[in-house]
Amino acid sequence: MYSKDGEDYFVLDAHVALWDARPENQLNVHGKQFIDCFYDYHRNLSPESERWSYEDYLYYGGERLMKDLFEDGYVDHAIFQPAILGAFYKRGFGQTEEAFALAQQHPERLTYNHAFDPRHGEEGLRQFRRDADRFGLKGVKLYTAEWFGDSRGWKLDDPWSYRYLEACQERGIRNIHVHKGPTIRPLDRDAFDVADVDTVASDFTELNFVVEHCGLPRLEDFCWIATQEPNVYAGLAVAMPFIHTRPRYFAQIIGELLYWLDENRIFFSSDYAIWTPKWLVEHFVDFQIPEDLQSEYGSLTTTQKKKILGLNAAALYDIAVPEHLRVAAMPAEAQPQAVSIA
Amino acid sequence: MSPTDLRDGVLEREAMAALAAVLDPELDEPITDLGFVRSLSAGTRGDVVVHLRLPTSFCSPSFAYLMASDAKDALTALPRVRSVVVQLDDHHDSDLINRGLAADAGYRGTFAAEAEDSLDCLRETFRRKAHTAAMERALTALLRSDPGLSENDLYQVTLGDLPDAPTTEALRRRRAALGLGTDAGSRVLVDGTGASYPEHEVPLRLRMARSVRVSIDGNAHFCRGLLRTRYPESAQDQAPCVHGDTDPAAPARTTSHPLLPLEVNAS
Numbered sequence: 226m227y228s229k230d231g232e233d234y235f236v237l238d239a240h241v242a243l244w245d246a247r248p249e250n251q252l253n254v255h256g257k258q259f260i261d262c263f264y265d266y267h268r269n270l271s272p273e274s275e276r277w278s279y280e281d282y283l284y285y286g287g288e289r290l291m292k293d294l295f296e297d298g299y300v301d302h303a304i305f306q307p308a309i310l311g312a313f314y315k316r317g318f319g320q321t322e323e324a325f326a327l328a329q330q331h332p333e334r335l336t337y338n339h340a341f342d343p344r345h346g347e348e349g350l351r352q353f354r355r356d357a358d359r360f361g362l363k364g365v366k367l368y369t370a371e372w373f374g375d376s377r378g379w380k381l382d383d384p385w386s387y388r389y390l391e392a393c394q395e396r397g398i399r400n401i402h403v404h405k406g407p408t409i410r411p412l413d414r415d416a417f418d419v420a421d422v423d424t425v426a427s428d429f430t431e432l433n434f435v436v437e438h439c440g441l442p443r444l445e446d447f448c449w450i451a452t453q454e455p456n457v458y459a460g461l462a463v464a465m466p467f468i469h470t471r472p473r474y475f476a477q478i479i480g481e482l483l484y485w486l487d488e489n490r491i492f493f494s495s496d497y498a499i500w501t502p503k504w505l506v507e508h509f510v511d512f513q514i515p516e517d518l519q520s521e522y523g524s525l526t527t528t529q530k531k532k533i534l535g536l537n538a539a540a541l542y543d544i545a546v547p548e549h550l551r552v553a554a555m556p557a558e559a560q561p562q563a564v565s566i567a
Numbered sequence: 568m569s570p571t572d573l574r575d576g577v578l579e580r581e582a583m584a585a586l587a588a589v590l591d592p593e594l595d596e597p598i599t600d601l602g603f604v605r606s607l608s609a610g611t612r613g614d615v616v617v618h619l620r621l622p623t624s625f626c627s628p629s630f631a632y633l634m635a636s637d638a639k640d641a642l643t644a645l646p647r648v649r650s651v652v653v654q655l656d657d658h659h660d661s662d663l664i665n666r667g668l669a670a671d672a673g674y675r676g677t678f679a680a681e682a683e684d685s686l687d688c689l690r691e692t693f694r695r696k697a698h699t700a701a702m703e704r705a706l707t708a709l710l711r712s713d714p715g716l717s718e719n720d721l722y723q724v725t726l727g728d729l730p731d732a733p734t735t736e737a738l739r740r741r742r743a744a745l746g747l748g749t750d751a752g753s754r755v756l757v758d759g760t761g762a763s764y765p766e767h768e769v770p771l772r773l774r775m776a777r778s779v780r781v782s783i784d785g786n787a788h789f790c791r792g793l794l795r796t797r798y799p800e801s802a803q804d805q806a807p808c809v810h811g812d813t814d815p816a817a818p819a820r821t822t823s824h825p826l827l828p829l830e831v832n833a834s
Contacts, residue, residue: 258624258659265623269796375680407627411683415692416627442593442786445696445778471788477781484774521777564771 226550227299227534229510232527235550237535237542238303238502240402240437240462240494243290243324245316247283255372256313267499270466275504285498287327295334298495298502301535302544304336304364306402306437312372325360336542338364338402343385344373350388357396363542364435365398370406370416378409381421390429400541401425402460404437417443419450426454433541435492438463439482448485455561458541459486461533462496468508476514480522487562488529492538509534528552578609578647585641586617592690593630594787595697595741600806601787602794603634605656613649615642620656620801622793628660632667632677633686639668695759698741700783702755703776705734718770722763727751784808 227234246260264282277285285293294300305328307319321339328337339360341353356362370378379386381403393401409416419440426434439459440447451457459482467475482491493509495502510530514522531552539546540557586607587599598604598619605618619635639653655664667677675682706721709729726749729735739749747753747761754763756772764772787808795802 255624255659262623262625265793265796269792377681407625410681412629412632412678412681413683413686413689415689416629442782442789444782444785445775448778449775467785467788470792471785474781474785474788478785481778481781485778564774 226301227506227510229507232510232531233550234299234506234510234531235535235539235546236298236300236302236502236506237493237538237544238294238298238300238495238497239435239460239492239538240306241290241294241303241497242305242307243285243287243320243327244308244318244498245284245320246314246318250314250316252313252315256310256318259310259313259318263499266463270470271500272469272504275501277498282498287323290327290497291331291334293501293503294497298497299506300495300502302334302336302539302542303497304338304538304542306338306366306404307340308366308368308371308404309340309342310368310371336363336544338362338366338400340366340368341389342371342373342379343383343389344376344379346385350392353389354392354396357392357398362396362398364400364402365393366402366404368404368406369421370408372408376410378406378416380409382424386425387428390425390432394429394431399431400433400435401429402435402437405440405443415443419443419446422447422457423450423454426450426457430456432456433458435460435541437494439478439491441478444478444481448481451490452485452564455563457486458490458492458537460492460494462494463499465493465495465505465509466500468505468512472512473515473518475512476518476522479525480514480518483525483529484522485564488532489537489540489556490561491533493534506534528554532556578611578613578615578645579607581645581647582607582609582615582617582642585645586638589634589637589641591630591790592633592693592697593627593783594790595693595700595783596787596808598634598638599804600808601791602798602801602805604804605798605801609648613647614652615645615648615650616652616654617642618654618656620794620798621658622790622797624657624659626658628658628664628678629686629689631655631658631660632664632674633690635664635668636674694741694744696779696783698738698745698747698759699776700780701734701738701741702757703773703780705729705732705738706755706773707777708732708734718773719766721756721773722766722769724755725751726753726755729755 227236251257260283264279268276294303305324307321310318325337328335337360339356339362342349403422405417405419407416419436422434422436433456435458436447437460439461441463451459464478495505514524536546536552537556583599586604587597589598590596591598591601603619603621605620607617609615617638621631635653635655639651642648642651653668655661664677674686710716742749745759756769757763791805
């Protein structure tokens with residue numbers, strides 16, 4: 226919980242990770258390139274006081290995670306969204322067993338989401354059903370630019386993906402977090418394209434599709450889909466830290482999202498450990514749309530901030546929110562709004 | 568500068584000018600302004616070697632290939648150039664792309680089974696996005712300059728109604744790239760084929776165009792910042808962003824940098 230100026234905020238961090246990118250776990254040069262890319266994200270957009278050493282960044286462990294999120298970071302509940310990256314790391318990038326053990330130890334604090342890759346076919350599907358039961362999954366994190374054999378990407382509307390999404394429905398896994406990356410087959414197409422989200426959101430109306438970093442770098446395509454599909458949500462991973470280096474740009478992203486979606490379909494995420502939640506939460510509560518942009522975007526209300534920081538994701542994951550941290554119109558009771566399109 | 572330096576620098580200047588015509592299709596800015604040209608050397612006999620660098624190892628390989636192959640084409644077209652080597656540094660597909668460029672293998676020859684037909688559609692998609700963003704910049708500037716104008720009034724606005732400003736010039740260029748008319752009577756708020764929207768959709772279409780512009784500007788900010796983090800020396804090669812909000816974290820480029828002796832043309 227975070228408190229400021231007499232207001233209390235329930236904080237749900239909808240995207241955190243426990244990774245191991247140390248050299249002994251790197252399978253090849255791409256393992257190093259991948260963590261270096263993350264580290265540059267971290268260095269480029271974090272305030273100087275919040276920057277980690279490269280050593281710390283490679284692996285930080287569960288203890289530090291608990292401290293950064295729950296002791297220092299105001300987070301009430303966090304959701305693991307692992308990337309497996311089996312082609313880059315020997316034991317995977319996201320540390321499944323370690324993260325799941327932490328979530329079992331602190332069920333009131335942590336939810337473990339797992340990943341699947343439809344290119345593993347029938348055997349992968351059997352494994353995914355076992356994973357769903359063992360982890361008690363409420364959600365999955367899908368990275369569509371994962372490398373697998375000769376393939377360097379897949380689409381949500383691939384036939385095998387449908388089989389896995391059907392398994393989600395069957396097992397009551399309702400929250401599908403989608404993370405777009407730079408490769409897809411064929412390379413002729415825009416790899417960051419989110420059109421496949423549109424297709425599966427229409428075909429699986431019981432599932433919620435949370436598009437991480439709100440479709441960036443294709444914010445416009447994402448907004449256009451989300452305004453038509455009520456079960457499409459925006460995760461603010463990667464967009465959040467712009468609040469520090471590019472507050473005007475952050476204002477425009479939030480402004481666009483509030484215009485095309487509504488205040489109930491936007492989730493706060495730190496993307497820990499790319500960034501840490503403490504400063505993001507503090508900045509967000511203090512944030513306001515600059516005056517000269519308010520004619521286009523309006524202003525950000527305290528209720529909207531409370532919903533984005535935690536109440537929206539809590540509703541999707543059935544996480545109890547103490548009475549005094551609720552707002553008058555809770556997201557679970559709201560009807561999705563959309564821009565009327567011709 | 569001695570006469571010898573001047574003579575030796577002429578081809579480098581020509582080569583850099585040629586590279587300034589190569590755009591990052593996604594960010595709609597010249598690769599020279601973005602700081603993507605890591606080094607350029609031109610021998611007196613016309614042999615040019617260029618190294619390109621990108622903000623991350625995981626930038627999209629299709630865009631990386633487009634920029635690198637466009638760079639090679641632009642340099643090869645120079646009359647005094649005898650040979651061209653373009654090398655993409657530090658990318659996850661560097662080996663693949665550099666081999667393809669050296670062999671002039673083309674897109675399909677480079678990416679083999681991962682390529683289906685061509686990157687033409689991808690390029691066209693981003694030309695349209697660039698046009699949409701330029702259109703929004705021009706129309707929003709017009710709205711802000713004339714409080715009496717409403718969003719609905721934008722339906723009638725033609726190129727001739729726009730002020731003589733960089734945003735208008737930029738829009739004309741994006742229109743020309745798509746093969747759209749650039750005469751004063753051309754309607755401004757149009758789609759990528761030049762067709763205008765029904766009048767009642769005008770506010771919605773302006774909002775959609777705004778989301779395109781916000782997305783492109785934001786990506787440009789992010790990519791420029793990441794490049795400076797990855798290659799601190801790239802800061803002096805980056806020109807100020809030619810459109811959108813200024814980038815407060817970007818240092819002003821010094822004009823004395825030997826790589827880029829050309830003046831920056833604000834567009």
